[in-house]
Every structure is written in structure tokens, then in C-alpha cells.
Amino acid sequence: MARIDVIMPQMGESIAEGTVSRWLKKVGDPVKRDEALFEISTDKVDAEIPSPSAGILVEILVGEGLTVAIQTVVARLETDAASAASLPASAPSAPATGTASESVVAPAVPDAPPVTAAVPAAPQAAAGSFEERVRTKSSPLVRKMAAEHGVEITAMSGSGIAGRVTRKDLDAFLSARSVPSAPAVASTPGASMYVPGGTEHRGPLPTPWAGDRVEPMSKIRKLTSDHMALAIKVATHVTSFFEIDLTRVARIRAGMRKEFEAQSGQKLTYLPFILRAVCTQLKRHPVLNAAVAGNDVILRQQINLGIAVALEPTGLIVPVLKRADELSLSGLTRGTNDLAARARSKKLSPTDVQDATFTITNPGVFGSLYGTPIIPVGTTAILGLGAIEKRAKVVTGPDGEDTIAIRTCAYFSLSFDHRVIDGADADRFMADLKKSLESVPETGN
Numbered sequence: 001m002a003r004i005d006v007i008m009p010q011m012g013e014s015i016a017e018g019t020v021s022r023w024l025k026k027v028g029d030p031v032k033r034d035e036a037l038f039e040i041s042t043d044k045v046d047a048e049i050p051s052p053s054a055g056i057l058v059e060i061l062v063g064e065g066l067t068v069a070i071q072t073v074v075a076r077l078e079t080d081a082a083s084a085a086s087l088p089a090s091a092p093s094a095p096a097t098g099t100a101s102e103s104v105v106a107p108a109v110p111d112a113p114p115v116t117a118a119v120p121a122a123p124q125a126a127a128g129s130f131e132e133r134v135r136t137k138s139s140p141l142v143r144k145m146a147a148e149h150g151v152e153i154t155a156m157s158g159s160g161i162a163g164r165v166t167r168k169d170l171d172a173f174l175s176a177r178s179v180p181s182a183p184a185v186a187s188t189p190g191a192s193m194y195v196p197g198g199t200e201h202r203g204p205l206p207t208p209w210a211g212d213r214v215e216p217m218s219k220i221r222k223l224t225s226d227h228m229a230l231a232i233k234v235a236t237h238v239t240s241f242f243e244i245d246l247t248r249v250a251r252i253r254a255g256m257r258k259e260f261e262a263q264s265g266q267k268l269t270y271l272p273f274i275l276r277a278v279c280t281q282l283k284r285h286p287v288l289n290a291a292v293a294g295n296d297v298i299l300r301q302q303i304n305l306g307i308a309v310a311l312e313p314t315g316l317i318v319p320v321l322k323r324a325d326e327l328s329l330s331g332l333t334r335g336t337n338d339l340a341a342r343a344r345s346k347k348l349s350p351t352d353v354q355d356a357t358f359t360i361t362n363p364g365v366f367g368s369l370y371g372t373p374i375i376p377v378g379t380t381a382i383l384g385l386g387a388i389e390k391r392a393k394v395v396t397g398p399d400g401e402d403t404i405a406i407r408t409c410a411y412f413s414l415s416f417d418h419r420v421i422d423g424a425d426a427d428r429f430m431a432d433l434k435k436s437l438e439s440v441p442e443t444g445n
Contacts, residue, residue: 002078002079002080003058003076003077003078003079004052004053004055004076004077004078004079005073005075005076006037006049006051006052006073006074006075006076006077007070007071007072007073007074008020008040008062008068008069008070008071008072008074009040009049009070010070010071011040011042011045011047011349011350016069016070016164017042017067017068017069017070017164018040018041018042018067018068018070019040019041019042019065019066019067019219020038020039020040020062020063020064020065020066020067020068020074021039021040021041021046021064021065021218021219022038022039022064023037023038023039023060023064024036024037024038024039024048025037025038025057026057026060027057027058027059027060028056028057028058029056029057030054030055030056030057031051031054031055031056031057031077032051032054033050033051033052033053033054034050034051035050035051036048036049036050036051037049037050037051037057037075038074038075039346041219041220041223042350045317045348045349045350045352045353046219046220046317046346046348047346047347047348047349048346048347051077052077053077053079054079055077055078055079055080056077056078056079057075057076057077058076058077058078059075059076060074060075061073061074061075061076062074062075142165142166142167142170145167145170145174145230145234145377146165146170147293147294149174150294151170151173151174156169156170156173158170167226167227167230168226171226171229171230171233174233218315220311220315220316220317221315224315224316227376227377228374230377231374231375231376231377232374234377235292235375235377235380235417235419236417236418236419237372237374237375237415237416237417237418238415238416238418238423238426239372239373239413239414239415239416240413240414240416240423240426240427240430241370241411241412241413241414242411242412242413242414242430242431242433242434243409243410243411243412244409244410244411244412244433244434244437244438245393245407245408245409245434245437245438246270246388246408246409246410246437246438247407247408247409248437248438248439248440249270249273249408249437249440250270250408252273252440252442253268253270253273255442256268260329260330263330264330264333264334266330266333266334266337267333267337268333269333270388271332271333271336271362271385272329272330272332272333272336273329273437273440274360274385274437275305275321275324275332275336275360276329276332277433277436277437277440278305278358278360278383278433279303279305279324279325280325280436281429281432281433281436282303282325282357282358283303283325284429284432285425285428285429285432286299286300287299287380287420287421287425288358288380288381288416288421288425288426288429289303289357289358289380290357290379290380290420291357291378291379291380292380292417292419292420297420300357302322302323302355302357303323303324303325303357303358304320304321304322304323304324304355304356304357304358305320305321305324305356305357305358305359305360306318306319306320306321306356306358306359306360306376306379307319307320307321307336307339307340307359307360307362308359308360308361308362309339309340309343309344311343311344312344317343317348317353318353318356318359318376319339319340319342319343319348319352319353320339320352320353320354320355320356321335321336321339322355339352356376356378356379357379358379358381358382358383359373359375359376359379359381359382359383360382360383360384360385361373361382361383361384361385362384362385363384363385363386364385364386364387364388364410365387367387368386368387369386369387369411370384370386370411370412370413371384371386371413372384372413372415373413373415374415375415375416375417380416380417380420380421381414381415381416381417381421381426382414382415383412383413383414384412384413384414384415385410385412386410386411386412386413387410388408388409388410389408389409389410390406390407390408390409391406391407391408391409392404392405392406392407393405393406393407393409395407412430412433412434414426414429414430
């Protein structure tokens, strides 16, 4: 008989561990080569992992919910059907709520949540060992956040594999450090539940009532939760709103739509027109295509647009359209459609969700008029697109007379990091974006 090990793959250079979120096959099932075998979640992406060989799934060694290091054997296949039939079924490991490694934690202040404790260099792994490589391969987000706050990751022991510091570890450490003597929330009747930032986890947790249904967060929901909580703490958020008249874009789109879709095979929406205008304005206003590194501002020369995609039944992921300013209208359409389709089918690679320099979210597709989106960590701004709808507007004619006209309009919202972007800078960007879209030239691709 021939046994094939199925391992936890490394989904990117900086990824050191992964979580088995769901098994798509059960013990005893036949599996074809490259058929989806299980789903994993990492710091960067959800993905389906294909079978390395055809055979029978005879062992599941890592159950759903467990987080293990890359290269860990998670299951075994038997390529000989007769041998597989004679083997007893192996049950998967019990699901876990955390990682497979033990955490090293210590309370930083009275009544505070456990936080990762700094440890001396003596217990650290030997240079070049797997443990050292894992420790230094914390995700780019964690390394960036640590650098911004002057935290030395190698002096910490985290809750990940081999002491790898996760975003949750660093977030807890920074929260505890920023409020060393803050008291716990009062538990007396009538006490306020509104507490200073960094102490939000010290109050009593809600408990389910009779008849309530308790649903654990999915892996992607937890990752999104951690990222949003970190993002709102890192940047100083301000949001500006503009109403933009898209009547001209609508007319141009309608005129070229049939030919465009016949030639490209892609549905032409308003989004590529907006992306093209955004790229033009980011070149004119580079501070909105930037990152903050301590006291330095990194003005990115590439324009990589993160496009938020809603996942079913719940969840959010932001694949990145690289070098979007170099793409034509048809290229922008193909790129965004491809990323959205692969996001929903869990076919994104780690590089597909990295290195965004500016983000666009489109809640308008659900009917939302405007919102105040949260700026992703590592960038300085995010644009929210409201619902595109027809409205009655006052229009001034060529000889100065005012009339009521039906116009196609939408509200755009720009959340920006006030640490490095002033309101005037943000509004100039929005004013130029408005002008660009309201006077878009009648050209093709």
C-alpha cells in the first residue's frame, strides 16, 4: 500500500501557520488528484487546498478549528483501494478554539486581559532554527504595527506557533501598555459601559438569555474583527462626503456598453470608470496613496487598489488590483471581475490580498447612500461609494436660467488619516475626483 501525507501548505512567504476551517471530505471518501480536500484560513486569505494525489482519505489528523504550523501533516491518503478498505477509520483531532501551540502570557495590570509578556533572549531558539524563523516571520501587518509603536517582536513570546506574535498578541500588549493604571469597569447598578479606549475588554461580557442562539465567529470573521479593531486604533479617522453627478459617465457607459461587452466578454459597470479617475487623482495627491511609518510618510509610487468584496454568507475580504494606473478600462474591468470571482470561490492566493495602497468599498450595491469606512492598516485613505440613483437636481443652463433636471448621482465618502492628511488635502482630492468624473472624456478603452 502507498500512503500519501497531506500537509499544511505555506500560503505565502510570511505565513507560518494555518487553520483548518473545514474538511470537504470525510474519512473513507475517494478523492481525485487536485480535488478540493479541505479549507484553510491564514492571516491573509481563505483557500481551498487540493488533494496532492488520487486515493482514499484514511486519516484526518487535524480537526476543524485547529491551527498548526506549515508542513504539519494534517491527513493521509491511501492510493491502493484494497489496502484502504482494510484499514480502520481514523477520527479527526478534536476541534480547538485557539492554536495548537501553548501560549506564554502574563497579566500586565490588575484586572487586565492576559497579554503577551516580553521575555529575555536566553530562552529564545538557536539562530537559524525553525522556531527563530517562525518568530521573525510574523505577518507584515504585525511587523509594521510593532515598528510604528517601537515594540521589538523578537523580545516577545506570542500565542502562535513557536511563540510567533500574532495581531491579537500585539494589540493586547499595546492596549495594556497604553493604560497601565486604568481601573476596571464598575459593576455597580447604573455604572456606565462606556470606558476609555484600551479598556473595552474589562467590562462584563454579555451572556446569552433563554432562547438565544450562540454562534462562534468564523475564522475570517475573527480576522476581520481583529483587523478592524486595530485599524481604528492606529489611524485618526475623519470622513468627508461629496455628491458626484455621474450622468455623463452613465451616458458614455450606455453608448459603449454593447460593443465593449461583445469584445471583452465582461459586464461594464460604473466601477472601472471610477477606478480610472481615482488612479489619476492619486497621482496628483500622493499623500492619499501613502503609509505612515513612525514619523515618516512613505509615498507609494505604485497604485495598488484594494477592492472590498462581500462574501456569503458573511465576511469581507479585500483583494488588490496591482498597478491599477497602468490598466485600460477593459483591463480594470477584467481585473476587478477576476478578483471578485476568485474571492467568492476561495481561489485567491496570499499575494492577491497584499500591498494595497488605497482602498475602495462599494456598499452602494446594497442600497447604502453613504458611510464612514475604516482605513485599512498600512494605508492613509479609503473611498466609499454610495448607491447610484436618479435624483431631481437644479441645473443652470448656458444662458444662466435654472431648471429642474433628472441626474444620475451618488454620494462618495472619503475616510482619511488625519495624522498626515489635512481636511483641505482630502477635500481637494475629492473635488478633483468629482470634476474628473463629471467631465470624463467620451473615449473607449
